[in-house]
Amino acid sequence: MNENVTVLVVDDEDYIRDSVKIILETEGFHVICTDNGKDALDILSAHYVDIVLSDIQMPEMDGISLLKEVKNRFKDVEVLLVTGYPSLDSAVESVKIGAFDYITKPFKVDDLVNKIQKALDSKKLKRQVLELKQIVSIYDSSNFFSKTLNHDEILSQLQSVIKNELKISSFHIKLFTRQIEKSHNFDEDFKDFLNDKFSFKRSLITFSENESKIGHYKKNGQDINYIILPMFGTEGLWGIFAAYNTGTHTFRDIDVKVLNIYVSQCSMALQNSLSYEDLSKGYVETVTSLSKAVDAKDHYIRGHSENVKNYSLMIVDEMGFNEEFRDLMFYAGLLHDIGKIGVSTDIIIKPDKLTDYEYGEMKKHPIFGKEILEPIEFLGDVPQYVLYHHEKMDGTGYPYGLVKGEIPLGARILQVSDSFDAMTTDRSYRPKKLIAEAVQELDDCTGTQFDPEIVKAFKSALKGNNII
16 A cells, blocks of 8 residues: 655664664555755655655754755655654644644654654645646636637747646747747757757657657756657647756656646647638738739729728727737728629729719629628628728718718728728829828818728828828
8 A cells, every 4th residue: 555655764863763664664665764854855856755754853954944945845745753852832833834744752653654644645635636726727728729829829828837837947849840939938058959859850750659758967066857748730740848947846747747738739729820820821812812903903093902901000000909900900901892803894994984873883892892701701890891891970871871880990990091092092083182182181071971080090190100
């Protein structure tokens, strides 16, 4: 029952030390002995120990000092103190510092064994509580990783978990196939060691069996304990995770297992994030091509979609909207006229006034745009912004005659951006206006055609960019 339990006995009196060793070995414990606190700390650094049984009165380092060091450096080790000079003060002090209990000399064999067993039960309970917390943390992290596609958020979450939950001081992630690296409090010399010993080609061989690598070295007289884990994607090894602790904190089996889970979760989330990023870039390129195709139907409006995008983003930044909304307006600006693909080129480039029929056809382009964009899920509300970007605050716009708050914010921003660029560029049916004239028209139509707050923000952004 106790053969896997190691007790470290620390006492400067040989006969006490030897007697306790015999008693505990008879009970099946594995026993290590030393006669002073400093050697005890060295033993704890080199061996896994469950219980420290230490005398209080010892030369060089007394039991209270040893207790403080153990609790500071080896937090999961339980400590029992032994004294031949029992006092309430020393007992209270030792328990306050973190001792599990104390035993007075002379002690009964049963009392000694019972207190060690209780210390083991306490240690087991603490471990179960810790494991439960880790399970909860793993579950929470899994939920977090599944809900974000932002790789900066993913890496920040991993950093928070390994720092706060696993008490790991330094880590480094390197994705070979993406040339992405992320470090926290990581030594540059150790990073050079990783680049040399754990290059992509070497890592393919080293981690062929998906096993972590644990090691130890000294730097400037300080102990460094490290662990290196492989990161796998759908096509095999694509990165490594390295972490280390300074001092005597080693990586136990449970640490390795839990860390493996976190790193695997992170690896999967990063892969999803980067795949989504690739997909988004592909969409952006497609969207840009489509907007250029629309503008190409009329040389007078070449670059119009790009201008509307830029003006819209100026408004978004000026009004302080979040990054998610900014991304939507990026696409909305580029695609606001995508529906003109469904309108005859003859109508679009006609230099004269449109007939009622032709104007009716032109007014369909927001509806066409919404129908084209609606199947693209990642565009979110962009199809709605495109549909309503020709509505007006007083209800005289098209296609549905919406008023004020019925018009989505994104569409109200497009109204201003689209109109300003239309006024300040040459068209087939009229020459461009001066910027000052266009700004004056924005003011004149504020409240009837345009949202006053958006016009105010746009004028401020134009000033900030030295356009007016």
